[in-house]
Structure formats: C-alpha cells, structure tokens
Amino acid sequence: MRRPSRTPVLAAVAMLAASTVTVSLLAAPAEAGGRKTKVSATLSTTAANPGGIVTLSGWVKDKGKQKRRVVLEQKIASGWRTVDKGRSAKDGAYAFTVPTTWFYSTKLRTRVKPTRKHRGSTSRAHRLSVVPAYTPLGSPDSWETLGRSRDRWNPCRTLTYGINTSRATPDAGTVSTGIHNTMALVSQATGVRFRFKGETASNPLDRRWKRSDPDIIFGWTTDAETKLDLGPTTAARGGYDRTRRARDARGKAIWEALDGGVIYDLTDTATMNATEFQQLTLHEMGHVMGLGHVSAPDQYMTPGVELYSLPLVYQAGDLEGFSKLGLQAGCTRPVRFRGRTSLERVVPFATTLD
Known part of the structure; x- marks a missing residue:
C-alpha cells in the first residue's frame, strides 16, 4: 500500500546559546588553571x-x-x-x-x-x-526501509510494549512467550531498550490512541472486523501509526515513530505452533522498527512463507538494516514549528503471507 503524501513543514529550531556560553565559562577556569x-x-x-x-x-x-x-x-x-x-x-x-x-x-x-x-x-x-555467536544467513545488503526517509523510533529512549491477550490465539501463554522472546532479539539487534508495560485493553493501529497506551501494542482481530485487510494470505500487519517530523543524527529530515504495533488475524494464528508464531512476530517487529520487505528468501523480512523455515534469530540483511535504524545510528530529535510538533498518521501497509 502506498503511504499518504506529506506536506513539507518549515521548522525553526531555537538553540540554547546562553546556556552553552554559561557552561563554557564555568568550565574554563578548571581547564586553564588546573x-x-x-x-x-x-x-x-x-x-x-x-x-x-x-x-x-x-x-x-x-x-x-x-x-x-x-x-x-x-x-x-x-x-x-x-x-x-x-x-x-x-x-x-x-x-x-x-x-x-x-x-x-x-x-x-x-x-x-x-x-x-x-x-x-x-x-x-x-x-x-x-557480533552474533551464530553465522547469519544471506547477504548484509538484503534489507530495505519501510519508508523512503528511513522513518524510525528514537533509539535513545526506552520503548514500552503491551499485549492484549483477550482474543489471543493459539493461547495467551504461547503468544506472550513468543512476543517477549522476539522483543529480546530486537533489542539485541538494535540496542533499543524495551520495557513490558503489561496487559492492555487497547488494540494496535486502530486510531484510538490514548496517552496511557504502551508505545507498541500486540493485539488480535479478524478480517471482517478491521479495515486493515487481513485477507486469506495475510496473517498479520505490523508497523507504526503516529509519527512526527524529526531529524536524525546527521540533521536529515525524517519521521519519528511515536506508536505502533502488530495486529494478528486470530483465525490464522489459531493453527500456528509456538515456533511459527514467533517467526511471524520476528517478521512483523521488523516492520514495527522500520524495515520493509526484501526479495531474499533467507531473511526474516521476506514476505513469503519461506520465513517459516528460518531459525529463530535474525539474519545478515535483517541485522544490517537494524544497525541503520537502531542505537548505533544515533538519537533523533523532534522538529517543532511555533512550539508545536508536526504529527502524521501512517497507514500500516506491512503484510505477511501465511
């Protein structure tokens, strides 16, 4: 699916020059006379x-x-x-x-x-x-971003996540274990810290965001109950929802993710075992963190059924992509216009074939 067009926003960034001068003046005597x-x-x-x-x-x-x-x-x-x-x-x-x-x-x-x-x-x-203790499959070049401007989260802050297990399939225990294991692997690949916020009654990507919601939510629904199209070949959708204008470590304009998650088709996941569910979650969390689909069947970001034959670790292209979007790529900072942050809603267009 194509993303909505974005209208450029001019941003004025105020530099705290006075504070910088004060710090420099205070530090100078110790350096000069010490x-x-x-x-x-x-x-x-x-x-x-x-x-x-x-x-x-x-x-x-x-x-x-x-x-x-x-x-x-x-x-x-x-x-x-x-x-x-x-x-x-x-x-x-x-x-x-x-x-x-x-x-x-x-x-x-x-x-x-x-x-x-x-x-x-x-x-x-x-x-x-x-470096990994295992040998990752494939080429480090096998990765793509979800958005053209490398939209991503700010890797320098701790992200929270929650699970809505009210309709979880195959069962609450299996999905909770698979999600926690996946979040640990994503943290290992990106350097981003995650904190489990617990059970939530909210659903991801439903445009009903509340301030108390976790940053990332995992939930279940059916194709008939959502407009996100969980058709017969789509087991889940993952990505981010709200974003805001920001700049990366090199000053390039990007969109910083503010909240997102994974919505599963409860009919499809009902027939999955624990390994298949985690393989699906590894793929969708790649989308949540900003990775797009690749044609290489030996990477977790493949859109095909080949991902269900991969070991439960990210591969060479997945890891390279995460390094470009994670902590090693540096912190992001929001761009403000007249004291306000420019926000945008993003339609999650990531899909996985089951």
Whole structure:
C-alpha cells in the first residue's frame, strides 16, 4: 500500500546559546588553571559475542593521590554517549565492564572529569565489535526501509510494549512467550531498550490512541472486523501509526515513530505452533522498527512463507538494516514549528503471507 503524501513543514529550531556560553565559562577556569591530567585505556579484546566479558581499564595520572570521577563513553552517530560512571582508586587505577548486550561496532573511551585542582582528560578511543555467536544467513545488503526517509523510533529512549491477550490465539501463554522472546532479539539487534508495560485493553493501529497506551501494542482481530485487510494470505500487519517530523543524527529530515504495533488475524494464528508464531512476530517487529520487505528468501523480512523455515534469530540483511535504524545510528530529535510538533498518521501497509 502506498503511504499518504506529506506536506513539507518549515521548522525553526531555537538553540540554547546562553546556556552553552554559561557552561563554557564555568568550565574554563578548571581547564586553564588546573594541574595536568592524563588517562590511559586498554580494551581487553576487540571482538566479542553477546554476553561476553569485556573490560576497559587504565590509569589516571595527575599530581596528587585522589579518587577521580571517570566516565565510560561509547560513540554513536549522534556523538559520545555515557555508558557507565565510576571512580578511580587512589593510585589512579580504574576498570569498567563494557556492555555486550547488543550487536554493534563502535569506539569506546574513558573521560576524566575536571576538578578545582586538576584538569579533565580523555583517553584514546578503542573499537569493539559485538557480533552474533551464530553465522547469519544471506547477504548484509538484503534489507530495505519501510519508508523512503528511513522513518524510525528514537533509539535513545526506552520503548514500552503491551499485549492484549483477550482474543489471543493459539493461547495467551504461547503468544506472550513468543512476543517477549522476539522483543529480546530486537533489542539485541538494535540496542533499543524495551520495557513490558503489561496487559492492555487497547488494540494496535486502530486510531484510538490514548496517552496511557504502551508505545507498541500486540493485539488480535479478524478480517471482517478491521479495515486493515487481513485477507486469506495475510496473517498479520505490523508497523507504526503516529509519527512526527524529526531529524536524525546527521540533521536529515525524517519521521519519528511515536506508536505502533502488530495486529494478528486470530483465525490464522489459531493453527500456528509456538515456533511459527514467533517467526511471524520476528517478521512483523521488523516492520514495527522500520524495515520493509526484501526479495531474499533467507531473511526474516521476506514476505513469503519461506520465513517459516528460518531459525529463530535474525539474519545478515535483517541485522544490517537494524544497525541503520537502531542505537548505533544515533538519537533523533523532534522538529517543532511555533512550539508545536508536526504529527502524521501512517497507514500500516506491512503484510505477511501465511
């Protein structure tokens, strides 16, 4: 299905120049008059699998024996983000355990904050790659975006999700397990954090959004009860509903997703086993996160029945697409016009053949 046309909106972005000047003026004396500080950093390995133990350790060298505040930072497209904080020992030693919960290839460094007597300092950056423990199928080039402007969620905020199991098939336990497992795999592939908000009485993509609703909702209906067309070859639809104008880490205009989800055809899912239901959910969550269909049958974003023969993990093209839409791609920021955010409703056009 084609998406509705969008009318360009001119946006005026106000920069907090005064605050920036104030911070710079306050920080300048410590840097200019403080004693020199150096910080070293050594990464225990350059590649790891999810859950692997990786440390970044080193020394803070300055004139004086005191515990210094040290920050572990990771480079994403929108800049350096704080990952962890700590203090060095009196002899200057420090060590961080680096998070390896998601797939990424980025640089890490440590930064020592300035004090009244000592300057701040930043260590040399080291690259770490967290890669799958399995060999993904297919080509990394086998991925597409759902929208032309790479519409996506802001990966720097925690997204909530809820499940409406009132009509769930084949049963509430099977679908809840499949959805939770899928959300864990999506988080691992994107770096986006998800929080389960619990059972919800709302349905996804029904244009009856309430402020208390989770960001992402999973629900069930029949073709006769919805205008979203869950015909004989469509087991579910997934995508986002409301979006707003935003800019990505490089300043490019995009549409940021605000809410969305997956609506299942309860007649089709009634005959699925646990594995088939999760395979379907892995596909639809790809759409929810901004991925479109691909022709490669060895990827979860294939629109055909081939997805039901894939192992329960995302493949090479799926993972590459997620890396372009997830945390490694950087934070997004809304564009405001006269103090208001420009919103748009999006018709979910993602389909899956059963």
